[in-house]
Amino acid sequence: MLRRSVPLCTVLTAAGLLACSDSPTDSGPRVALTPAAADVQVGRTVSLSASVFELTDSTVTWASDCGDLQANGRSAIFTAPWAPQSCTATVTSVENPTLSATAELTVVPVPAxxxxxxxxxxxxxxxxxxxxxxxxxxVEWAPEDARGSTTSGSMRMTHAFGGNGGIMIALEYCFTPEAGAEYRAGGNFRFENANPQTTVIVAADVYSDGCENRMDFLGQLSLDGDSTDWTPDTFTFTAPEGSTRPIRISVGIWKQAGNNVDTSALVDDLFLMLID
Known part of the structure:
Protein backbone atom coordinates (compact mmCIF):
# COMPACT_ATOMS: atom_id res chain seq x y z
CA MET A 1 0.00 0.00 0.00
CA LEU A 2 1.28 3.41 -0.97
CA ARG A 3 1.57 5.98 1.83
CA ARG A 4 0.56 9.49 0.93
CA SER A 5 2.43 12.56 2.30
CA VAL A 6 0.25 15.41 3.48
CA PRO A 7 1.33 18.75 4.88
CA LEU A 8 1.42 18.88 8.68
CA CYS A 9 0.99 22.38 10.10
CA THR A 10 1.62 23.73 13.58
CA VAL A 11 0.22 26.99 14.92
CA LEU A 12 3.22 29.01 16.14
CA THR A 13 1.52 32.15 17.45
CA ALA A 14 -1.88 33.47 18.41
CA ALA A 15 -1.77 35.46 15.19
CA GLY A 16 -2.12 32.21 13.30
CA LEU A 17 1.39 31.76 11.86
CA LEU A 18 1.87 28.21 10.63
CA ALA A 19 4.93 26.03 10.17
CA CYS A 20 4.27 23.25 7.67
CA SER A 21 6.23 20.25 6.46
CA ASP A 22 5.52 17.16 4.39
CA SER A 23 5.38 14.02 6.56
CA PRO A 24 3.88 10.57 5.93
CA THR A 25 0.45 9.97 7.47
CA ASP A 26 1.72 6.62 8.79
CA SER A 27 5.36 6.78 9.86
CA GLY A 28 5.45 3.61 11.94
CA PRO A 29 7.49 3.14 15.14
CA ARG A 30 10.10 5.85 15.53
CA VAL A 31 12.03 8.06 17.91
CA ALA A 32 12.40 11.83 17.54
CA LEU A 33 14.62 14.33 19.32
CA THR A 34 13.95 18.05 19.76
CA PRO A 35 15.80 20.17 18.86
CA ALA A 36 17.48 18.23 16.08
CA ALA A 37 20.22 20.86 15.86
CA ALA A 38 21.31 23.80 17.99
CA ASP A 39 24.16 26.22 18.59
CA VAL A 40 25.32 26.22 22.22
CA GLN A 41 27.84 28.61 23.74
CA VAL A 42 30.80 27.01 25.51
CA GLY A 43 29.85 26.04 29.07
CA ARG A 44 26.14 26.72 28.47
CA THR A 45 23.20 24.30 28.45
CA VAL A 46 20.39 23.28 26.12
CA SER A 47 17.30 21.19 26.96
CA LEU A 48 16.60 18.11 24.83
CA SER A 49 13.29 16.25 24.60
CA ALA A 50 12.70 12.77 23.14
CA SER A 51 9.42 11.47 21.70
CA VAL A 52 8.58 7.80 21.11
CA PHE A 53 5.87 6.86 18.62
CA GLU A 54 3.94 3.60 18.14
CA LEU A 55 5.94 1.59 20.67
CA THR A 56 4.59 -0.09 23.79
CA ASP A 57 7.60 0.94 25.91
CA SER A 58 8.38 4.65 25.73
CA THR A 59 11.61 4.52 27.78
CA VAL A 60 14.87 5.60 26.16
CA THR A 61 18.59 5.73 26.79
CA TRP A 62 20.82 8.76 26.19
CA ALA A 63 24.42 9.26 25.08
CA SER A 64 26.67 12.07 23.85
CA ASP A 65 30.13 12.06 22.29
CA CYS A 66 31.30 15.19 24.14
CA GLY A 67 30.08 17.61 26.76
CA ASP A 68 27.95 16.48 29.70
CA LEU A 69 24.49 14.94 29.31
CA GLN A 70 22.19 14.58 32.34
CA ALA A 71 19.03 12.63 31.50
CA ASN A 72 15.71 12.22 33.32
CA GLY A 73 13.32 9.97 31.42
CA ARG A 74 12.66 11.42 27.98
CA SER A 75 14.24 14.78 28.87
CA ALA A 76 17.91 15.70 29.14
CA ILE A 77 20.15 18.70 29.76
CA PHE A 78 23.27 19.00 27.62
CA THR A 79 26.12 21.12 28.98
CA ALA A 80 28.59 22.20 26.32
CA PRO A 81 32.32 21.65 26.86
CA TRP A 82 34.59 24.68 27.25
CA ALA A 83 35.95 24.50 23.72
CA PRO A 84 34.29 25.14 20.32
CA GLN A 85 33.53 21.84 18.56
CA SER A 86 30.75 19.68 17.13
CA CYS A 87 28.91 17.35 19.52
CA THR A 88 26.20 14.76 18.96
CA ALA A 89 23.52 13.70 21.47
CA THR A 90 21.72 10.43 20.75
CA VAL A 91 18.50 8.97 22.19
CA THR A 92 17.66 5.27 21.64
CA SER A 93 14.52 3.25 22.22
CA VAL A 94 14.81 0.59 24.93
CA GLU A 95 12.13 -1.57 23.32
CA ASN A 96 13.74 -1.41 19.88
CA PRO A 97 17.40 -0.36 20.05
CA THR A 98 17.53 -0.03 16.26
CA LEU A 99 15.42 3.10 16.58
CA SER A 100 17.29 6.26 17.57
CA ALA A 101 17.49 9.97 16.89
CA THR A 102 20.34 12.46 17.12
CA ALA A 103 20.81 16.15 17.78
CA GLU A 104 23.74 17.97 16.18
CA LEU A 105 25.03 20.45 18.76
CA THR A 106 27.53 23.05 17.57
CA VAL A 107 29.54 24.48 20.46
CA VAL A 108 30.37 28.09 19.63
CA PRO A 109 33.08 30.30 21.20
CA VAL A 110 32.66 32.73 24.07
CA PRO A 111 30.84 35.76 22.62
CA ALA A 112 32.80 39.00 22.49
CA VAL A 139 55.93 37.03 19.55
CA GLU A 140 54.44 38.22 16.25
CA TRP A 141 51.15 38.19 14.42
CA ALA A 142 50.58 35.20 12.11
CA PRO A 143 47.90 34.87 9.38
CA GLU A 144 46.86 31.32 10.36
CA ASP A 145 43.52 31.13 12.22
CA ALA A 146 42.46 28.28 14.52
CA ARG A 147 39.01 28.04 12.94
CA GLY A 148 40.14 28.64 9.38
CA SER A 149 38.96 32.21 8.95
CA THR A 150 40.67 34.13 6.17
CA THR A 151 39.95 37.46 7.89
CA SER A 152 41.60 36.65 11.21
CA GLY A 153 44.89 35.25 12.46
CA SER A 154 46.80 34.14 15.54
CA MET A 155 49.90 35.05 17.51
CA ARG A 156 53.15 33.12 17.06
CA MET A 157 55.34 32.69 20.16
CA THR A 158 58.97 31.65 19.73
CA HIS A 159 61.36 30.17 22.30
CA ALA A 160 64.61 30.18 20.33
CA PHE A 161 67.21 30.13 23.07
CA GLY A 162 69.36 27.02 22.63
CA GLY A 163 69.64 25.01 25.82
CA ASN A 164 67.88 27.67 27.87
CA GLY A 165 65.12 26.07 29.96
CA GLY A 166 62.28 27.66 31.87
CA ILE A 167 59.31 29.78 30.85
CA MET A 168 59.48 32.49 28.22
CA ILE A 169 56.52 34.84 28.74
CA ALA A 170 55.30 36.20 25.40
CA LEU A 171 51.98 37.92 26.17
CA GLU A 172 50.44 39.44 29.28
CA TYR A 173 47.15 41.06 30.23
CA CYS A 174 46.35 42.67 33.58
CA PHE A 175 42.80 43.20 34.87
CA THR A 176 41.00 44.10 38.08
CA PRO A 177 38.81 41.18 39.24
CA GLU A 178 35.64 41.01 41.28
CA ALA A 179 36.64 39.94 44.78
CA GLY A 180 36.00 36.21 45.29
CA ALA A 181 34.65 35.73 41.76
CA GLU A 182 35.37 32.63 39.68
CA TYR A 183 36.87 33.01 36.20
CA ARG A 184 37.66 30.73 33.29
CA ALA A 185 40.41 31.33 30.75
CA GLY A 186 41.46 29.38 27.68
CA GLY A 187 41.94 29.33 23.96
CA ASN A 188 43.32 27.35 21.01
CA PHE A 189 46.96 26.34 20.76
CA ARG A 190 49.13 24.70 18.11
CA PHE A 191 52.83 23.84 18.12
CA GLU A 192 54.51 24.33 14.77
CA ASN A 193 57.16 21.72 15.56
CA ALA A 194 56.10 18.87 17.86
CA ASN A 195 58.41 18.51 20.84
CA PRO A 196 57.43 16.70 24.07
CA GLN A 197 60.00 18.75 25.99
CA THR A 198 57.97 21.95 25.51
CA THR A 199 54.68 23.24 26.93
CA VAL A 200 52.36 26.16 26.28
CA ILE A 201 51.56 27.87 29.56
CA VAL A 202 48.63 30.19 30.33
CA ALA A 203 48.73 31.31 33.97
CA ALA A 204 46.83 33.58 36.35
CA ASP A 205 48.69 35.32 39.20
CA VAL A 206 47.81 37.98 41.75
CA TYR A 207 49.98 41.10 41.50
CA SER A 208 50.35 44.39 43.31
CA ASP A 209 51.63 47.86 42.44
CA GLY A 210 49.95 48.04 39.04
CA CYS A 211 50.81 44.46 38.10
CA GLU A 212 54.52 44.97 38.85
CA ASN A 213 55.07 42.59 41.80
CA ARG A 214 53.83 39.00 41.79
CA MET A 215 52.15 37.94 45.03
CA ASP A 216 50.27 34.67 44.54
CA PHE A 217 49.67 31.93 41.95
CA LEU A 218 46.02 31.18 41.11
CA GLY A 219 46.14 28.52 38.38
CA GLN A 220 47.21 27.65 34.85
CA LEU A 221 46.77 25.38 31.87
CA SER A 222 49.76 23.45 30.53
CA LEU A 223 49.54 21.99 27.04
CA ASP A 224 52.31 19.56 26.08
CA GLY A 225 54.04 20.13 22.76
CA ASP A 226 53.76 16.59 21.38
CA SER A 227 51.20 17.54 18.71
CA THR A 228 50.96 20.06 15.89
CA ASP A 229 47.14 20.03 15.78
CA TRP A 230 45.06 22.97 16.98
CA THR A 231 44.02 22.02 20.51
CA PRO A 232 41.58 23.87 22.80
CA ASP A 233 42.17 23.99 26.55
CA THR A 234 40.87 25.96 29.56
CA PHE A 235 41.32 26.38 33.31
CA THR A 236 39.44 28.07 36.15
CA PHE A 237 40.65 30.25 39.00
CA THR A 238 39.10 32.26 41.83
CA ALA A 239 40.02 35.84 42.71
CA PRO A 240 40.96 36.33 46.37
CA GLU A 241 38.12 37.17 48.75
CA GLY A 242 37.99 40.73 50.01
CA SER A 243 40.60 41.96 47.54
CA THR A 244 40.63 43.57 44.14
CA ARG A 245 44.37 43.35 43.59
CA PRO A 246 45.13 43.04 39.87
CA ILE A 247 45.43 39.63 38.23
CA ARG A 248 47.85 39.07 35.37
CA ILE A 249 47.14 36.53 32.63
CA SER A 250 50.47 35.38 31.18
CA VAL A 251 50.94 33.34 28.00
CA GLY A 252 54.22 31.72 27.05
CA ILE A 253 56.27 28.61 26.33
CA TRP A 254 58.10 26.41 28.83
CA LYS A 255 61.14 24.57 27.48
CA GLN A 256 63.06 21.86 29.31
CA ALA A 257 66.66 22.73 30.15
CA GLY A 258 69.08 21.37 27.57
CA ASN A 259 66.51 21.48 24.76
CA ASN A 260 68.39 23.06 21.84
CA VAL A 261 65.47 22.96 19.38
CA ASP A 262 63.90 26.28 18.40
CA THR A 263 60.27 26.10 19.51
CA SER A 264 57.28 28.03 18.21
CA ALA A 265 53.57 27.80 18.99
CA LEU A 266 50.46 29.61 17.77
CA VAL A 267 47.75 30.87 20.14
CA ASP A 268 44.27 31.96 19.07
CA ASP A 269 40.73 32.61 20.33
CA LEU A 270 41.96 33.42 23.82
CA PHE A 271 39.19 34.22 26.27
CA LEU A 272 38.72 35.24 29.88
CA MET A 273 35.23 35.25 31.32
CA LEU A 274 33.41 35.60 34.60
CA ILE A 275 31.60 32.38 35.51
CA ASP A 276 27.97 32.98 36.48
Missing part, protein backbone atom coordinates in the same frame (compact mmCIF):
# COMPACT_ATOMS: atom_id res chain seq x y z
CA UNK A 113 30.37 40.60 24.96
CA UNK A 114 31.39 38.06 27.64
CA UNK A 115 35.08 37.88 26.77
CA UNK A 116 37.19 40.14 28.97
CA UNK A 117 39.99 39.71 26.41
CA UNK A 118 37.89 40.67 23.40
CA UNK A 119 38.77 40.75 20.59
CA UNK A 120 41.81 38.42 21.19
CA UNK A 121 40.94 36.81 17.83
CA UNK A 122 43.63 37.84 16.71
CA UNK A 123 42.55 39.87 13.70
CA UNK A 124 45.63 42.00 13.12
CA UNK A 125 47.64 42.21 16.35
CA UNK A 126 47.96 41.02 19.94
CA UNK A 127 45.33 43.35 21.40
CA UNK A 128 44.48 43.54 24.30
CA UNK A 129 47.70 41.78 25.36
CA UNK A 130 51.03 43.48 25.71
CA UNK A 131 53.84 41.75 23.83
CA UNK A 132 57.31 40.98 25.14
CA UNK A 133 59.74 42.02 22.40
CA UNK A 134 63.08 42.18 24.22
CA UNK A 135 64.28 39.17 22.22
CA UNK A 136 62.63 39.52 18.77
CA UNK A 137 60.85 37.69 17.34
CA UNK A 138 59.49 36.29 20.63
Missing amino acids: ADNLLAPAGFDTDASPFEMYVTQPPR
Whole structure:
Protein backbone atom coordinates (compact mmCIF):
# COMPACT_ATOMS: atom_id res chain seq x y z
CA MET A 1 0.00 0.00 0.00
CA LEU A 2 1.28 3.41 -0.97
CA ARG A 3 1.57 5.98 1.83
CA ARG A 4 0.56 9.49 0.93
CA SER A 5 2.43 12.56 2.30
CA VAL A 6 0.25 15.41 3.48
CA PRO A 7 1.33 18.75 4.88
CA LEU A 8 1.42 18.88 8.68
CA CYS A 9 0.99 22.38 10.10
CA THR A 10 1.62 23.73 13.58
CA VAL A 11 0.22 26.99 14.92
CA LEU A 12 3.22 29.01 16.14
CA THR A 13 1.52 32.15 17.45
CA ALA A 14 -1.88 33.47 18.41
CA ALA A 15 -1.77 35.46 15.19
CA GLY A 16 -2.12 32.21 13.30
CA LEU A 17 1.39 31.76 11.86
CA LEU A 18 1.87 28.21 10.63
CA ALA A 19 4.93 26.03 10.17
CA CYS A 20 4.27 23.25 7.67
CA SER A 21 6.23 20.25 6.46
CA ASP A 22 5.52 17.16 4.39
CA SER A 23 5.38 14.02 6.56
CA PRO A 24 3.88 10.57 5.93
CA THR A 25 0.45 9.97 7.47
CA ASP A 26 1.72 6.62 8.79
CA SER A 27 5.36 6.78 9.86
CA GLY A 28 5.45 3.61 11.94
CA PRO A 29 7.49 3.14 15.14
CA ARG A 30 10.10 5.85 15.53
CA VAL A 31 12.03 8.06 17.91
CA ALA A 32 12.40 11.83 17.54
CA LEU A 33 14.62 14.33 19.32
CA THR A 34 13.95 18.05 19.76
CA PRO A 35 15.80 20.17 18.86
CA ALA A 36 17.48 18.23 16.08
CA ALA A 37 20.22 20.86 15.86
CA ALA A 38 21.31 23.80 17.99
CA ASP A 39 24.16 26.22 18.59
CA VAL A 40 25.32 26.22 22.22
CA GLN A 41 27.84 28.61 23.74
CA VAL A 42 30.80 27.01 25.51
CA GLY A 43 29.85 26.04 29.07
CA ARG A 44 26.14 26.72 28.47
CA THR A 45 23.20 24.30 28.45
CA VAL A 46 20.39 23.28 26.12
CA SER A 47 17.30 21.19 26.96
CA LEU A 48 16.60 18.11 24.83
CA SER A 49 13.29 16.25 24.60
CA ALA A 50 12.70 12.77 23.14
CA SER A 51 9.42 11.47 21.70
CA VAL A 52 8.58 7.80 21.11
CA PHE A 53 5.87 6.86 18.62
CA GLU A 54 3.94 3.60 18.14
CA LEU A 55 5.94 1.59 20.67
CA THR A 56 4.59 -0.09 23.79
CA ASP A 57 7.60 0.94 25.91
CA SER A 58 8.38 4.65 25.73
CA THR A 59 11.61 4.52 27.78
CA VAL A 60 14.87 5.60 26.16
CA THR A 61 18.59 5.73 26.79
CA TRP A 62 20.82 8.76 26.19
CA ALA A 63 24.42 9.26 25.08
CA SER A 64 26.67 12.07 23.85
CA ASP A 65 30.13 12.06 22.29
CA CYS A 66 31.30 15.19 24.14
CA GLY A 67 30.08 17.61 26.76
CA ASP A 68 27.95 16.48 29.70
CA LEU A 69 24.49 14.94 29.31
CA GLN A 70 22.19 14.58 32.34
CA ALA A 71 19.03 12.63 31.50
CA ASN A 72 15.71 12.22 33.32
CA GLY A 73 13.32 9.97 31.42
CA ARG A 74 12.66 11.42 27.98
CA SER A 75 14.24 14.78 28.87
CA ALA A 76 17.91 15.70 29.14
CA ILE A 77 20.15 18.70 29.76
CA PHE A 78 23.27 19.00 27.62
CA THR A 79 26.12 21.12 28.98
CA ALA A 80 28.59 22.20 26.32
CA PRO A 81 32.32 21.65 26.86
CA TRP A 82 34.59 24.68 27.25
CA ALA A 83 35.95 24.50 23.72
CA PRO A 84 34.29 25.14 20.32
CA GLN A 85 33.53 21.84 18.56
CA SER A 86 30.75 19.68 17.13
CA CYS A 87 28.91 17.35 19.52
CA THR A 88 26.20 14.76 18.96
CA ALA A 89 23.52 13.70 21.47
CA THR A 90 21.72 10.43 20.75
CA VAL A 91 18.50 8.97 22.19
CA THR A 92 17.66 5.27 21.64
CA SER A 93 14.52 3.25 22.22
CA VAL A 94 14.81 0.59 24.93
CA GLU A 95 12.13 -1.57 23.32
CA ASN A 96 13.74 -1.41 19.88
CA PRO A 97 17.40 -0.36 20.05
CA THR A 98 17.53 -0.03 16.26
CA LEU A 99 15.42 3.10 16.58
CA SER A 100 17.29 6.26 17.57
CA ALA A 101 17.49 9.97 16.89
CA THR A 102 20.34 12.46 17.12
CA ALA A 103 20.81 16.15 17.78
CA GLU A 104 23.74 17.97 16.18
CA LEU A 105 25.03 20.45 18.76
CA THR A 106 27.53 23.05 17.57
CA VAL A 107 29.54 24.48 20.46
CA VAL A 108 30.37 28.09 19.63
CA PRO A 109 33.08 30.30 21.20
CA VAL A 110 32.66 32.73 24.07
CA PRO A 111 30.84 35.76 22.62
CA ALA A 112 32.80 39.00 22.49
CA ALA A 113 30.37 40.60 24.96
CA ASP A 114 31.39 38.06 27.64
CA ASN A 115 35.08 37.88 26.77
CA LEU A 116 37.19 40.14 28.97
CA LEU A 117 39.99 39.71 26.41
CA ALA A 118 37.89 40.67 23.40
CA PRO A 119 38.77 40.75 20.59
CA ALA A 120 41.81 38.42 21.19
CA GLY A 121 40.94 36.81 17.83
CA PHE A 122 43.63 37.84 16.71
CA ASP A 123 42.55 39.87 13.70
CA THR A 124 45.63 42.00 13.12
CA ASP A 125 47.64 42.21 16.35
CA ALA A 126 47.96 41.02 19.94
CA SER A 127 45.33 43.35 21.40
CA PRO A 128 44.48 43.54 24.30
CA PHE A 129 47.70 41.78 25.36
CA GLU A 130 51.03 43.48 25.71
CA MET A 131 53.84 41.75 23.83
CA TYR A 132 57.31 40.98 25.14
CA VAL A 133 59.74 42.02 22.40
CA THR A 134 63.08 42.18 24.22
CA GLN A 135 64.28 39.17 22.22
CA PRO A 136 62.63 39.52 18.77
CA PRO A 137 60.85 37.69 17.34
CA ARG A 138 59.49 36.29 20.63
CA VAL A 139 55.93 37.03 19.55
CA GLU A 140 54.44 38.22 16.25
CA TRP A 141 51.15 38.19 14.42
CA ALA A 142 50.58 35.20 12.11
CA PRO A 143 47.90 34.87 9.38
CA GLU A 144 46.86 31.32 10.36
CA ASP A 145 43.52 31.13 12.22
CA ALA A 146 42.46 28.28 14.52
CA ARG A 147 39.01 28.04 12.94
CA GLY A 148 40.14 28.64 9.38
CA SER A 149 38.96 32.21 8.95
CA THR A 150 40.67 34.13 6.17
CA THR A 151 39.95 37.46 7.89
CA SER A 152 41.60 36.65 11.21
CA GLY A 153 44.89 35.25 12.46
CA SER A 154 46.80 34.14 15.54
CA MET A 155 49.90 35.05 17.51
CA ARG A 156 53.15 33.12 17.06
CA MET A 157 55.34 32.69 20.16
CA THR A 158 58.97 31.65 19.73
CA HIS A 159 61.36 30.17 22.30
CA ALA A 160 64.61 30.18 20.33
CA PHE A 161 67.21 30.13 23.07
CA GLY A 162 69.36 27.02 22.63
CA GLY A 163 69.64 25.01 25.82
CA ASN A 164 67.88 27.67 27.87
CA GLY A 165 65.12 26.07 29.96
CA GLY A 166 62.28 27.66 31.87
CA ILE A 167 59.31 29.78 30.85
CA MET A 168 59.48 32.49 28.22
CA ILE A 169 56.52 34.84 28.74
CA ALA A 170 55.30 36.20 25.40
CA LEU A 171 51.98 37.92 26.17
CA GLU A 172 50.44 39.44 29.28
CA TYR A 173 47.15 41.06 30.23
CA CYS A 174 46.35 42.67 33.58
CA PHE A 175 42.80 43.20 34.87
CA THR A 176 41.00 44.10 38.08
CA PRO A 177 38.81 41.18 39.24
CA GLU A 178 35.64 41.01 41.28
CA ALA A 179 36.64 39.94 44.78
CA GLY A 180 36.00 36.21 45.29
CA ALA A 181 34.65 35.73 41.76
CA GLU A 182 35.37 32.63 39.68
CA TYR A 183 36.87 33.01 36.20
CA ARG A 184 37.66 30.73 33.29
CA ALA A 185 40.41 31.33 30.75
CA GLY A 186 41.46 29.38 27.68
CA GLY A 187 41.94 29.33 23.96
CA ASN A 188 43.32 27.35 21.01
CA PHE A 189 46.96 26.34 20.76
CA ARG A 190 49.13 24.70 18.11
CA PHE A 191 52.83 23.84 18.12
CA GLU A 192 54.51 24.33 14.77
CA ASN A 193 57.16 21.72 15.56
CA ALA A 194 56.10 18.87 17.86
CA ASN A 195 58.41 18.51 20.84
CA PRO A 196 57.43 16.70 24.07
CA GLN A 197 60.00 18.75 25.99
CA THR A 198 57.97 21.95 25.51
CA THR A 199 54.68 23.24 26.93
CA VAL A 200 52.36 26.16 26.28
CA ILE A 201 51.56 27.87 29.56
CA VAL A 202 48.63 30.19 30.33
CA ALA A 203 48.73 31.31 33.97
CA ALA A 204 46.83 33.58 36.35
CA ASP A 205 48.69 35.32 39.20
CA VAL A 206 47.81 37.98 41.75
CA TYR A 207 49.98 41.10 41.50
CA SER A 208 50.35 44.39 43.31
CA ASP A 209 51.63 47.86 42.44
CA GLY A 210 49.95 48.04 39.04
CA CYS A 211 50.81 44.46 38.10
CA GLU A 212 54.52 44.97 38.85
CA ASN A 213 55.07 42.59 41.80
CA ARG A 214 53.83 39.00 41.79
CA MET A 215 52.15 37.94 45.03
CA ASP A 216 50.27 34.67 44.54
CA PHE A 217 49.67 31.93 41.95
CA LEU A 218 46.02 31.18 41.11
CA GLY A 219 46.14 28.52 38.38
CA GLN A 220 47.21 27.65 34.85
CA LEU A 221 46.77 25.38 31.87
CA SER A 222 49.76 23.45 30.53
CA LEU A 223 49.54 21.99 27.04
CA ASP A 224 52.31 19.56 26.08
CA GLY A 225 54.04 20.13 22.76
CA ASP A 226 53.76 16.59 21.38
CA SER A 227 51.20 17.54 18.71
CA THR A 228 50.96 20.06 15.89
CA ASP A 229 47.14 20.03 15.78
CA TRP A 230 45.06 22.97 16.98
CA THR A 231 44.02 22.02 20.51
CA PRO A 232 41.58 23.87 22.80
CA ASP A 233 42.17 23.99 26.55
CA THR A 234 40.87 25.96 29.56
CA PHE A 235 41.32 26.38 33.31
CA THR A 236 39.44 28.07 36.15
CA PHE A 237 40.65 30.25 39.00
CA THR A 238 39.10 32.26 41.83
CA ALA A 239 40.02 35.84 42.71
CA PRO A 240 40.96 36.33 46.37
CA GLU A 241 38.12 37.17 48.75
CA GLY A 242 37.99 40.73 50.01
CA SER A 243 40.60 41.96 47.54
CA THR A 244 40.63 43.57 44.14
CA ARG A 245 44.37 43.35 43.59
CA PRO A 246 45.13 43.04 39.87
CA ILE A 247 45.43 39.63 38.23
CA ARG A 248 47.85 39.07 35.37
CA ILE A 249 47.14 36.53 32.63
CA SER A 250 50.47 35.38 31.18
CA VAL A 251 50.94 33.34 28.00
CA GLY A 252 54.22 31.72 27.05
CA ILE A 253 56.27 28.61 26.33
CA TRP A 254 58.10 26.41 28.83
CA LYS A 255 61.14 24.57 27.48
CA GLN A 256 63.06 21.86 29.31
CA ALA A 257 66.66 22.73 30.15
CA GLY A 258 69.08 21.37 27.57
CA ASN A 259 66.51 21.48 24.76
CA ASN A 260 68.39 23.06 21.84
CA VAL A 261 65.47 22.96 19.38
CA ASP A 262 63.90 26.28 18.40
CA THR A 263 60.27 26.10 19.51
CA SER A 264 57.28 28.03 18.21
CA ALA A 265 53.57 27.80 18.99
CA LEU A 266 50.46 29.61 17.77
CA VAL A 267 47.75 30.87 20.14
CA ASP A 268 44.27 31.96 19.07
CA ASP A 269 40.73 32.61 20.33
CA LEU A 270 41.96 33.42 23.82
CA PHE A 271 39.19 34.22 26.27
CA LEU A 272 38.72 35.24 29.88
CA MET A 273 35.23 35.25 31.32
CA LEU A 274 33.41 35.60 34.60
CA ILE A 275 31.60 32.38 35.51
CA ASP A 276 27.97 32.98 36.48
